[in-house]
């Protein structure tokens with residue numbers, strides 16, 4: 273049933289992204305960028321990406337535990353999001369202040385959103401997706417709150433991470449900043465950049 277649902281979501285996404293990304297032709301009226309709902313587009317794409325990453329992560333954990341899964345993630349996480357980026361004609365990333373992969377660090381624009389999420393958490397305000405309009409792109413952000421105890425096996429405090437896993441993390445990511453987290457903390461954000469469609 274959930275398989276059917278995810279196929280349905282994919283199909284829906286495909287239709288949406290085809291409409292969103294169709295090049296401008298002179299006669300056919302196309303969706304004006306203002307008419308594209310980047311919030312729901314970003315929400316759907318990040319959900320697909322999240323499911324893809326989680327599915328593979330859980331499979332790797334079952335196959336060989338957290339140490340094996342670290343090695344697996346270090347090889348597969350970026351290729352998985354990159355291939356979905358190509359598919360949906362956008363750039364899908366996960367970014368964080370306490371980043372593990374140096375490629376996932378925050379830009380100045382990301383930092384503002386990140387800070388606002390931290391503030392909302394402090395004020396117990398529900399965290400919501402945000403869309404920021406830039407000159408050449410629309411940036412979609414969605415908070416990633418650490419919500420499963422399984423995450424702590426690789427992002428928790430030192431004594432929550434088994435020594436072999438810690439060693440694997442250190443060897444793959446000598447500049448790792450992604451440990452010491454607790455449940456309910458902001459782990460990072462989905463960031464999806466959509467190219468601005470031509471509207472002149």
Ligand code: HEC
Nearest residue numbers: 338341342345346349366368371372373376423426450460
């Ligand atoms: C088996 C170990 C492992 C588990 C379990 C794990 N992660 Fe990670 N996580 C990693 C690795 C390795 C990376 C770096 C991937 C890369 O190279 O892009 C990472 C990266 C991330 C990033 C991207 C930002 C960064 O730090 O580079 C986020 C966000 C994240 N994880 C959230 C989570 C959440 C939420 C959970 C629980 C659902 C979780 N992780 C479970 C190993 C793990």
